[in-house]
Amino acid sequence: MITRDLDLALDRLRHGGLVAIPTETVYGLAADAEQPDAVHRIFAAKGRPADHPLIVHLAGIEAADGWIDPSADDRVLGWVAALAAACWPGPLTMLVPRGPRVLDAVTGGRPTVGIRVPAHPLTLQLLERLAGGLAAPSANRFGRVSPTTAAHVLSDLAGHLDPERDAILDGGACPIGVESTIVDLTVTPPQVLRSGGIDAADIARILSIEVTGASGPSRASGMLIAHYAPACEVVVVDDAAAAAIEVASRQGQRVRVLDRTDDLVTAARELYADLRRADDDGLDALVAVLPPAEGLGHALRDRLVKASVGSRRDRPNPAG
Numbered sequence: 273m274i275t276r277d278l279d280l281a282l283d284r285l286r287h288g289g290l291v292a293i294p295t296e297t298v299y300g301l302a303a304d305a306e307q308p309d310a311v312h313r314i315f316a317a318k319g320r321p322a323d324h325p326l327i328v329h330l331a332g333i334e335a336a337d338g339w340i341d342p343s344a345d346d347r348v349l350g351w352v353a354a355l356a357a358a359c360w361p362g363p364l365t366m367l368v369p370r371g372p373r374v375l376d377a378v379t380g381g382r383p384t385v386g387i388r389v390p391a392h393p394l395t396l397q398l399l400e401r402l403a404g405g406l407a408a409p410s411a412n413r414f415g416r417v418s419p420t421t422a423a424h425v426l427s428d429l430a431g432h433l434d435p436e437r438d439a440i441l442d443g444g445a446c447p448i449g450v451e452s453t454i455v456d457l458t459v460t461p462p463q464v465l466r467s468g469g470i471d472a473a474d475i476a477r478i479l480s481i482e483v484t485g486a487s488g489p490s491r492a493s494g495m496l497i498a499h500y501a502p503a504c505e506v507v508v509v510d511d512a513a514a515a516a517i518e519v520a521s522r523q524g525q526r527v528r529v530l531d532r533t534d535d536l537v538t539a540a541r542e543l544y545a546d547l548r549r550a551d552d553d554g555l556d557a558l559v560a561v562l563p564p565a566e567g568l569g570h571a572l573r574d575r576l577v578k579a580s581v582g583s584r585r586d587r588p589n590p591a592g
C-alpha cells in the first residue's frame with residue numbers, strides 16, 4: 273500500500289480513495305474534499321466522530337477561490353493574505369468563513385473551514401494536479417499518536433484502508449513533527465486554538481495586532497484534554513532532577529526518561545516516534561521533561577501534557 277507513485281495517488285483520489293499524504297508537520301489521511309463519500313470514509317478509517325471538522329489542504333493562496341467565503345469581512349481577507357504571504361506553504365492552518373466549495377461533511381456543518389498549504393513537494397504536486405482541495409486529518413486512529421513516517425501510517429491504519437482503493441504516499445519523515453498551528457481568524461482578536469510550528473507571537477507580529485494564545489476555552493478538538501496518547505503511561509516533569517525522583521519511585525518498572533529540552537527542533541521532529549517507541553519497547557512509563565514555554569516549546573508542552581492525560585490509567589480515555 274506504500275507508494276511513491278504520484279499518478280497512482282492521484283488516480284485513487286479521483287476515484288474516491290483515501291491517500292495518506294506527507295506534509296512538513298505529520299502525515300494526513302486525505303480525500304478529495306469535494307467527494308462526500310470519500311470524506312465520510314476518512315471518519316470511518318480513523319474512528320473519528322463525524323462532528324470533528326477536517327482541514328482542507330490547498331496548493332497555494334491562489335487556489336483558495338471558492339474555499340473562503342468571498343463576501344467575508346475585508347479585514348479577515350486581509351489577515352488571510354498577510355499570513356499566507358508570510359507563512360505558506362507552512363505549518364499554519366487558518367479558520368475562515370467557508371466558501372461554496374466546502375461540504376458539510378468536511379466541517380461537521382460549521383460555518384468556518386480550516387485551510388492550509390502544506391510545505392511538502394510531493395503533496396504540493398498532488399494538489400496542483402488535482403486542482404482541488406484535500407480534506408485531511410492526521411493519519412492516525414482517533415486520539416492516538418500522529419504519524420510522522422509512512423510506516424507509522426501503515427501500522428495504525430493498515431486494517432482500516434482498502435489496498436485496492438487507497439494508498440500511502442511515502443514522502444519520507446516529516447521534518448517538523450508536530451501538527452500545524454491553528455489560528456481562528458473569525459474572531460477578534462484572532463485566537464490560536466492549537467500551538468504548532470508558528471507561535472502566537474509570530475502571528476501577532478505579522479498582523480500587527482494582539483493575538484490570543486492557545487490557553488483557555490477552545491473549539492478545536494485537538495484541544496480535548498486527552499489526546500496524542502500512547503498506550504504506556506506518560507508522566508511529565510519540569511526538569512531532570514524531578515525525572516530522576518520519578519524514576520527512583522518506580523522500582524521494578526520499565527521506565528525511560530525523555531529529555532530533549534536542549535534541542536526543541538529535534539524534540540518536535542522526534543516526539544511522536546519517541547512516543548511510539550515507548551510502546552514498541554513495552555515500557556510501563558515514559559517520564560518526559562517539559563521544555564520551556566517559548567516558541568516550539570508551547571506545542572511540545574501541549575502534546576506531552578495531553579499524552580500524559582490520555583495515558584493515565586486511573587481515568588477513562590475519552591479519545592478512545
Ligand code: TXA
Nearest residue numbers: 297299300325326384385386409410451452492493494
Ligand atoms: O499539521 C496539521 O494540521 C495536520 C496535517 C495533516 O495537515 N492535520 C491535522 O489535522 O492535525 P487534525 O484533523 O488531526 O487536527 C485538526 C484540528 C482538529 O482538532 C479539528 O477539530 C480542528 O483542527 N478544526 C478543523 N477545522 C475546524 C473548524 N472549522 N473549526 C474548529 N476546529 C477545526
Ligand code: MG
Nearest residue numbers: 409410418494
Ligand atoms: Mg489529529
